[in-house]
Amino acid sequence: MTLHEFFIAPFAYDFMQRALFSAALLSVSGGLLGCILVLRRLALMGDALSHSLLPGVALAWLLFGPSTTALFLGALLAGLLTALGSALLSRLTRVKEDAAFGSLFIVFFGAGIALVSKLPTRLNLTHFLFGNVLGVSPTDVQLTAAVSAATVLVFAVFYRAILLETFDPVFHRATGGRGALIHFGFLALTVLNLVAALQTMGIVLALGLFLLPAVSAYLWCDSFSRLLLLSVGFALVCSLAGILLSYHAGLASGAAIVLCLGGVFLGSALFSPRYGAAALVLDRWRNRHPPAPRRG
Amino acid sequence: MPAATHHILRLRHVTVRYGQTAALDDVTCDIPCGSSTAILGPNGAGKSTLLRAILGWHPLAAGDVRLGDDHPQHALPRLAYLPQRQTIDWDFPVTVRKVVEQGRYPSLKLFQRLGPADLQRVDRALEELGLTALADRQIRMLSGGQQQRVFLARALAQGADVFLLDEPFAGLDLFGAEELTHILRTWEAQGRTVLAAVHDLELARRTFTHAVLLDTTLIAAGPVRDVLSPAHIDRAFRQGRCVHDNPLHSVRSADFPR
Structure with missing residues (x-):
């Protein structure tokens, strides 16, 4: 196989161009959001959020059929309901926010599975769960582009506020920052991006595109801007x-992307010179076996 | 002593409630400009609440707080607040200099970059707290005392002239505490106002010029010597409860017999 056949020929197809384009757009916004998820320890919450999108998607499909806009809005509604619902639960009851998130998302996911089993064809479930690169329509690409642009814009305009809120929310508040606004804006952006990632990545794998690059970069970087x-x-x-x-290889696109990211993550975790496992083990070993002092 | 002391912070009948219970009850006191003032009292006396009330984080059930002639919410850049130290993730990928630069962020407009004047302030703050050599280190590589100095430097870079410190001595070893004492004395000499919640009375007596003694209500306020009279301490810390010693000597001096 020539290089041309490997790298260029696949993109002769329209659907491959669209898949590449939407994946690239999602990479930009997902890579940014993922860093905040990692630094604020919200990784698992992001996972919960992505699962909770299912009932919205399924309901939209049942009511309106395969209309991209309806799917998008359904998922968005389900995601925002979960985020707001758990925020309210944790403020109004004794339940803490992580437990509230965990409980709500599992109920939502259950409802989603129930709804999907009512769908006319079974094939659709795997489509929702794991994404289907063939299914990326031009409308999908437009929506993804809008979401991605909005995310980058928010990061560009509120870079310092985001940094302060992530690093030291108390200081941010004491100097007149609006922490709650940044927090909810961040949740809303995460939901939007997860929804946009639905077609390419699928519900279960969408978060991988956000989380894995960020956590890999976290193993290499010593500055916030470089991390992003x-x-x-x-x-x-x-x-x-x-x-x-x-x-x-004829794999599901979401799975293939996550596998590549997984490889980078594993490599970083093992071999990052400062924060990798190998460096740590080597360091300990050196401490236990100091080189013999030279005589002379 | 000047004939009329200027008071930078004035609290009048400040009352803060958490649900039914009063955390601060009708506290009225003045903090002299350029003083270093310790907020003292038993646990739950409202020391932290007083600091947060000054920042405007607790709605006042009654009373008023003034910073100079303003409500503090309108003069936030003049206030620097240092919470108890647990909230920071020390693994955050950031250098000492970048943290101190954060002090300048609130005064920048959207898209405005740090200018030469800002950077100069950052340099000066780093230098004043002896951090210049550590400026490019990651914050996780610092000792506890150094980490605290980074946040004091950020407060300086911010351009604040009133410093609200919540238990700044908690968790510092002897050397760190000595250093902090030295820093606070220097600041006092430079006319900066420091208001710190402290639980060690002896330390407060050595380090601060003024004190506010609380037990939900105000017990006493003024020069530290006058505030920490046996009668006041008695009222703040005992009030009918059974404590056998003067709290100043309540640290066990003899070993328990084996």
Whole structure:
């Protein structure tokens, strides 16, 4: 197989171009959001959020059929309901926010599975859960582009507020920052991006495109801005690699992208010179076996 | 002593409630400009609540707080607040200098970058707290005392002139505490106002010029010597409860017999 056949030929197809384009757009916004998820320890909450989108998607499908806009709005509604619902539960009852999130998302996911089993054809479930690159329509790409642009814009305008709120919410508040606004804005952006990632990545795997590049970059970087950039870089490279892999090996696109990202993460976790496992083990070993002092 | 002391912070009948219970009850006191004032009292006396009330974080059930002639909410850049230290993630990928630069963020407009004047302030703050050599270190590589100095430097860079510190001595070893004492004395000499919640009376007596003694209500306020009279301490810490010693000597001095 020539390089041309491997890298260029697949993108002769329209659907491959659309898949690549939407994955690239998602990489940019997902890579940014993922860093905040990692630094604020919201990784599991993001996972819960993505699962809770299912009933919205299924209900929209039942009511309006395969209309992209309806699916988008249904998922958005379900995601925002979960986020707001758990925020309210944790403020109004004794239940803490993580438990509230965990309980709500599992109920939502259950409802989603129940609804999906009512759908005319069974095939659709795997489509929702794991994504289908063939299913990325031009409307999907437009929506993804809008969401991605909005995310980048928010990060560009509120970069310092986001940094302060992530690093030290108390200081942010004491200097007149609006922490609650940033927090809810962040949740809303996460839901929007998860919804946008639905077609390419699927509900179960969408978070992978956000989380894995960020947590890999976290193993390499010592500055917030570089963390954001490297995370986006990892996401972009792995999206391209994943889509090619899915084309040549006939894998689900979401799974292929997540596998590529997983490889980068594993490599970083093992071999990052400062924060990787190998460096740590080597360091300990050196401490236990100091080199013999030279005589002379 | 000047004939008329200027009071930078004035509290009048400040009352804060958590549900039914009063955390602060009708506290009226003045904090002199350029003083270092310790807020003292037993646990639950409302020391932290007083600091947060000054920041405007607790709606006042009654009373008023003034910073100079303003409501503090309208003069936030003049206030620097240092909470008890648990909330920071020390693994955050950020250098000492970047944290101190954060002090300048609130005064920047959207898209405005740090200017030469800002950077100069950051440099000066780093230098004043002896952090210049550590400026490019990651914050996780610092000792507890150094970490605290980073946040004091950020407060300086912010351009604040009133510093609200919540238990700044908690968790510091002897050396760290000595350093902090030295910093606070220097600030007092430079005319900065420090208001710190402290639970160690002896330390407060050594370090601060003024004190506010609380037990939900105000017991006493003024120069530290006058506030920490045996009668006041008695009222704040015992009030009918059975405590055998003067709290100043309540640290066990003899070993328990084996």
